[in-house]
Amino acid sequence: MMSLPEKTRLLDSLFADCRLLPLLNIERLADVLPLADALSAGGVTTLEITLRTPLGIDAIALLRAERPALTIGAGTVLDASQFAAVQAAGAAFVVTPGCTEELLEAGRDGLIPLLPGIATASELMQGYRLGYRRFKLFPAEIAGGVGLIKAFAGPFRDAAFCPTGGVTADNLGAYLAQPNVMAVGGSWIAPPQLIAAERWQDITALAKAAVAAG
Structure with missing residues (x-):
């Protein structure tokens, strides 16, 4: 079993080459493979399948x-x-x-890393006390956006964040410019309407643009 520091290093390695994490809500299992292929063709190979739909776990198993x-x-x-x-x-x-x-205990005791969601310094400190150093900032824009991430850099110098929620192509660069941002997550790379319409080439184009911005 990996220690939390080992899990932190693993998370860092996952985003070393591409600091983008598309959030994917799967409504049809038939979309999973062409969607993943479209993102991969655009240079994005680390994906987040959410459990916001009943197909999430099946989609993860299929991709694996x-x-x-x-x-x-x-x-x-x-x-x-x-x-x-x-x-x-x-x-x-x-x-x-x-x-x-x-959840923090599950992430500590589990076999795979956990990126716990936080929106305040108090929540961050709850995970920090247990040894967590990588966090999802959600909802990023509402919680304070780039300004909050800059503020966290003072007291939490070894913490890094994956902001999600309100991140778009327009503000992506501002987030990625922060030294304590490990990755940026969002659905703008693969919007639900493009998935529903099976516009895979458009998703590849959005992925390429996001990679270029990073």
Whole structure:
């Protein structure tokens, strides 16, 4: 079992080459492989499949079986039972919208890294006390955006963040310019309307543009 420092290093390695994390809500299982291929063709190979739809766990398992070269994380994980389920499905990491003691313990004791969601310094300190140093900032823009990330850099010098929520192509560069931003997450790279319309080439173009901005 990996220690939390080892899990921190693993998370850093996952985003060393591309600091983008598209959030994908799967409405049709048939979309999973062409969507992943479209993103991969654009240079984005680390994906977050959320549990916002009932197909999330099936989509993770399918990608692990059919696209083993991609790194697949699980998002919108709300409790320890979901953590266990996505870990069993083959997720490489877990992302949560907030942090609870139950989830922080699951991430500490689990086999894969957890990126706990925080929106305040107090929430950050809850995870920090247990040894967490990488966090999802959600909802980033509402919580304070780039200004909050800059403020966190003072008291939490070894913490880094993946801002999600309100991140767009227009403000992507401002987030990525912050030295304590490990990655940036969002759905603008693969908007639901493009997925629904199966406009895979357009998604590839958006992925390429995001990679170029990074």
